[in-house]
Amino acid sequence: MLPVLVNVSFADCTPFPALSTETHALALAYWARVGLRGAHCIETFLREWDANAALLKRISDDPATADAIETRGAPLSSFRMHAPVAPRQVYCTIGNYRSQLLQAALDADGGPDGPGAAARRAALLDSIETRRREGAPYICLKGPACVAGPNDLLPVSRDLTTLDWEVEIGVVIGKSAVHVRAEDALACVAGYCVVNDITLRERIFRRDAPALGADWLQSKARPGWLPAGPWMVPAWHIADAQQLGLWLRLNGSSMQEGVASDMIFSIGEQIAYLSNFTRLEPGDLICxxxxxxxxxxxxxxxxxxxxxxxxxxxxxxxxxxxVEV
Incomplete structure (x- = not known):
């Protein structure tokens, strides 16, 4: 396993970034002498990604690094794992997998074997291709307070009866981006991580104001509703993020399985779209x-x-x- 970036702590100390193999981790501060910036804080380190990236790649590519992690580091199991990101902004792309939209369409009005299923399927596929040609990604904001660790407890009160899961590829921005083109956008990526966009389905649309559209604050933005990690893999380790497979299990049973090539709008297209309306900054996270x-x-x-x-x-x-609260 090539070294990946983790954010860890032990004995209630302040979390710190480290490089990790499959079994051990060693604080980035060990390599601070080579000029890494913000090696004691994941937020600062990622915001200085443009200056840190080349140095980190050189460290990662050095055969001596894995040996140093194994011999000078500590077992990964001895640390608490925190989210490997600390974004100022979190963006979530909605309705971006063909399989998910098709499944929702077929589940409606009598189900996939019910009357009109073939027509619903054809209409949905046609609308997807029209959106692909003429439309744009649909993206909402999710607060940075939602970000949680990869093994944290998720509070679920009894009144939250439609709390749902969404496994997604998290894209961590490494370079400021304004008006970038889709074909150039991946150059702005620092790395990738697993995220789970927890969503309360019953609150997406407000009963007291149905005409106002989706309420992403109530449905997505509570603390802890974006587990991230366990680590961030630098972009240079990922040959093609659009070929990555995603999956999710609930109590051991398979719930989700897909491939990123099923996206309607690619990662590069999402970054380009966002950069036309806002300035993406190092450390920002796109789900x-x-x-x-x-x-x-x-x-x-x-x-x-x-x-x-x-x-x-x-x-x-x-x-x-x-856990119940």
């Missing part, structure tokens, strides 16, 4: 959409005691336990 298999489809939402495992090829696996 790029989720494949089919939501709780809405399965008729099963999160309850206290549930264990959610979410993983992406090469980006690790997070394990979140739901």
């Amino acid at each position: 790029t959409g989720t494949p089919a298999g939501l709780g809405t489809h399965h008729g099963r939402y999160l309850r206290p005691g549930d264990v959610l495992e979410a993983g992406i090829d090469g980006l690790g696996v997070q394990r979140v336990t739901c």
Whole structure:
């Protein structure tokens, strides 16, 4: 396993960035002498990504690094894992996987075997292609306070009866981006991580103001509703993020499985679109959409005691336990 970036702590100390192999981790401060900036704080380190990237790549590529992590570091199991990102802004792309939109369309009005299913399928596929040609990504904001660690407890009160999961590829920005083109956008990426965009389905649309559209504050923005990690993989380790496979299990049972090539708008296109309306800054996080298999489809939402495992090829696996509050 090539070294990846983690954010860890032990004995209630302040979290610090480290390089990790599959079994051990060693603080980035060990390599501070080579000129890394912000080596004691993940937020500062990522905001200085443009200056740090080349140095980190050189460290990662050095065969001596893995040996140093194993011999001078500590077992990964001895640390508490925190989110490997500390974004100032979090963006979430909505309805961006063909499989998820198609599944939702077929689940409606009598189900996939009900009357009119073939027509619903054809209409949905046609609308997707029209949107692909003429439309743009649909992106909302999610507060940075939502970001949680990859193994944190997820509070679920009994009144949250439609709390749902969404495994997604998290894209961490490494270079400021304004009006970038889609074909150039991946040069702005620092790395990738697993995220789970926890969403309360019953609050997406307000009963007291249905004409105002989606309420992303009530439905997505509570603290802890974006587990991230376990680590961030630098972009140079990922040959093609659009080929990454995503999956999610609930209590060991498969709920979601998909491939990023199913996105309607690619990662580069999402970055380009955002950069036309806002300035993307180093450390910002983009959650790029989720494949089919939501709780809405399965008729099963999160309850206290549930264990959610979410993983992406090469980006690790997070394990979140739901607890009653």
